[in-house]
Amino acid sequence: MRQRRKVGILGATGMVGQRFIQLLENHPWFEVTWLAASDRSSGKPYGEAAKWKLDTPLPHNIANMLVSPAIPQAAPKIIFAALDADIAREMEPAFAAAGCAVISNSSAFRMHPDVPLVIPEVNADHLPLIEEQQWRKASGGYIVTNPNCSAIGLVLALKPIAERFGIEAIFVSTMQAVSGAGYPGVASLDILGNVVPFIKNEEEKLQEETLKLLGRWNGRAVDPLAAKLSAHCNRVPVEDGHMECVSIKLSKKASREELIEAWRDFSPLAGQALPSAPAQPVEFVSAEDRPQPRLDRMRGNGMASTVGRLRPCSLFDWKFTVLSHNTIRGAAGAAILNAEILEKLGKLDPGSDSVVAAKSNDPVAALA
Ligand SMILES: NC(=O)C1=CN([C@@H]2O[C@H](COP(=O)(O)OP(=O)(O)OC[C@H]3O[C@@H](n4cnc5c(N)ncnc54)[C@H](OP(=O)(O)O)[C@@H]3O)[C@@H](O)[C@H]2O)C=CC1
Numbered sequence: 001m002r003q004r005r006k007v008g009i010l011g012a013t014g015m016v017g018q019r020f021i022q023l024l025e026n027h028p029w030f031e032v033t034w035l036a037a038s039d040r041s042s043g044k045p046y047g048e049a050a051k052w053k054l055d056t057p058l059p060h061n062i063a064n065m066l067v068s069p070a071i072p073q074a075a076p077k078i079i080f081a082a083l084d085a086d087i088a089r090e091m092e093p094a095f096a097a098a099g100c101a102v103i104s105n106s107s108a109f110r111m112h113p114d115v116p117l118v119i120p121e122v123n124a125d126h127l128p129l130i131e132e133q134q135w136r137k138a139s140g141g142y143i144v145t146n147p148n149c150s151a152i153g154l155v156l157a158l159k160p161i162a163e164r165f166g167i168e169a170i171f172v173s174t175m176q177a178v179s180g181a182g183y184p185g186v187a188s189l190d191i192l193g194n195v196v197p198f199i200k201n202e203e204e205k206l207q208e209e210t211l212k213l214l215g216r217w218n219g220r221a222v223d224p225l226a227a228k229l230s231a232h233c234n235r236v237p238v239e240d241g242h243m244e245c246v247s248i249k250l251s252k253k254a255s256r257e258e259l260i261e262a263w264r265d266f267s268p269l270a271g272q273a274l275p276s277a278p279a280q281p282v283e284f285v286s287a288e289d290r291p292q293p294r295l296d297r298m299r300g301n302g303m304a305s306t307v308g309r310l311r312p313c314s315l316f317d318w319k320f321t322v323l324s325h326n327t328i329r330g331a332a333g334a335a336i337l338n339a340e341i342l343e344k345l346g347k348l349d350p351g352s353d354s355v356v357a358a359k360s361n362d363p364v365a366a367l368a
């Protein structure tokens with residue numbers, strides 16, 4: 001049996017941090033040995049610092065672990081980061097500069113030209129971008145990101161179609177769960193019995209990240225997919241699971257059967273034996289009233305994207321509905337799968353502990 005690698009979680013007390021703890025509890029490759037959060041939590045036992053909000057018990061060893069200050073000294077070399085974007089912008093480069101592999105869930109560096117934005121089933125071939133990062137050259141450390149929670153479900157559904165038929169235009173309207181806003185998130189008086197047709201920066205992220213993810217690695221950089229994309233993002237009173245209504249215009253004609261076949265055949269990680277990879281990343285359901293968040297979000301242990309309601313579109317070619325779990329596939333599970341593919345590629349260990357930390361005093365500038 002292989003020895004499990006020691007990993008740390010930055011932002012461990014938050015909603016996504018908690019998912020990391022839950023999903024890593026019995027992970028065969030990774031063992032959580034370090035937890036960090038803000039000064040409010042640092043020095044306290046995790047069980048006291050965090051308001052555990054998940055429906056599985058907080059593991060005992062984690063409850064008793066002291067929350068560390070969020071600094072790279074004494075942190076393990078593999079870090080899962082679940083920080084607010086503003087804090088991530090300062091902190092993730094400091095960890096990368098100190099020689100850590102930062103597997104980030106935040107939006108801070110997703111669109112940086114030298115930072116891979118990756119869904120392993122879709123664009124693992126973008127990972128060589130890490131070699132362009134100054135931190136990598138100086139200390140072995142790097143940042144790899146996973147996408148926005150709405151982009152992940154959408155892109156998983158689009159990739160098999162883009163590969164076979166090409167996509168020229170996409171229209172998407174989301175219905176996003178409240179857990180996406182963290183805790184305490186949206187006030188109950190705003191969301192109960194209501195829909196809020198605005199999520200700050202979400203439409204911009206969904207549009208630009210989708211095109212980068214479906215883009216082509218040219219050996220030095222990623223050329224984004226040249227398609228038109230228009231997004232509407234809405235918050236709905238659902239606990240977990242982002243649903244999206246999608247219309248697409250194809251480059252080449254496709255029948256309903258051909259589209260379903262493209263989704264069913266899509267298994268690019270088959271044979272890789274990555275512990276978190278779902279056997280069927282895109283599940284097509286034929287029932288006329290599916291997918292639904294409560295019934296379908298846990299397909300593939302929360303890592304599959306469920307597609308249904310495929311029918312002709314009178315504006316574009318086809319329309320369908322897609323659903324994915326926003327804090328599993330859309331956040332912590334996505335980052336863990338990124339770490340697994342990096343491990344498989346022999347890239348997860350950024351170097352031994354003796355790696356010399358980067359000399360730069362400004363790690364953000366070191367990326368430029
Ligand atoms: N919720 C979701 O569905 C998704 C969230 N994301 C992204 O993941 C990230 C985390 O989201 P979420 O878990 O919801 O956020 P939360 O607000 O629930 O958690 C934030 C975490 O960051 C910590 N933190 C805050 N300030 C600092 C600081 N100065 N130094 C160190 N740690 C700090 C908090 O610690 P403390 O408890 O001590 O304050 C807490 O652990 C965000 O970038 C978010 O956009 C991405 C996809 C989906």
Ligand SMILES: N[C@@H](CC(=O)OP(=O)(O)O)C(=O)O
Binds near residue numbers: 105107147202
């Ligand atoms: N904004 C998303 C969750 C999120 O935090 O996204 P991002 O990782 O892009 O910041 C939502 O509200 O559902």
